[in-house]
Amino acid sequence: xxxxxxxxxxxxxxxxxxxxxxxxxxxxxxxxxxxxxxxxxxxxxxxxxxxxxxxxxxxxxxxxxxxxxxx
Numbered sequence: 372x373x374x375x376x377x378x379x380x381x382x383x384x385x386x387x388x389x390x391x392x393x394x395x396x397x398x399x400x401x402x403x404x405x406x407x408x409x410x411x412x413x414x415x416x417x418x419x420x421x422x423x424x425x426x427x428x429x430x431x432x433x434x435x436x437x438x439x440x441x442x
Contacts, residue, residue, distance in 0.1 A: 378402075381440055382441070387435055387436070387437075388435060391409045405422075405423050405441060406424060408424060409429055410427065422441055426439065427439045
């Protein structure tokens with residue numbers, strides 16, 4: 372199994388409960404190497420690991436319900 376190391380901040384637990392767009396902007400401001408992608412609850416996403424992507428999972432009210440992290 373290969374070891375994966377990503378530069379910069381990789382997890383944002385402080386954004387639980389935040390509005391999705393606000394969280395995405397916050398993430399990209401704190402780690403300019405990533406793009407934050409807002410994902411509605413119940414959506415399917417590709418499972419490959421990437422250091423330049425953060426899934427921002429939001430519920431039906433557009434509130435972050437999972438800790439956003441690189442992946």
